[in-house]
Amino acid sequence: MSNTQRKFKLKVQRGDIYLADLDPGMGSEQQGTRPVLVLQNNIGNRFSPTIIVAPITGHIRKGNIPTHVLIKEEISGLERDSNVLLEQIRTIDKQRLITKLGELSKVSLMDIEMATRISLGLDKKEEI
8 A cells, every 4th residue: 555545544533642753853843753643623634635733742841831731641542641742733744644652532632722722822811
């Protein structure tokens, strides 16, 4: 099966966590093979060859960064507690997805949605 055929057979859902190849990256962009969280809606996931994701890191920083959301290993399918980096949202081709690692519940996605709103300036509390 070609990569093009494979990417359209994937049944990617909002809230899924995949291992993805984010190379090449530049500067402070997350890069390499790492987990990503699918942010895109399921209609886009079904019909588009690309997908909107946020990279995930196992590096947990101290402090309250409003665009980072901690996800616990027991609810994510990851090997350890990790942070979703909502300031690094990006669109990637589905060919970059390697394997599904887990998924977040709708309840867990509520924190992700709030951090996404902050990152994109959609939170009315943020000043323009």
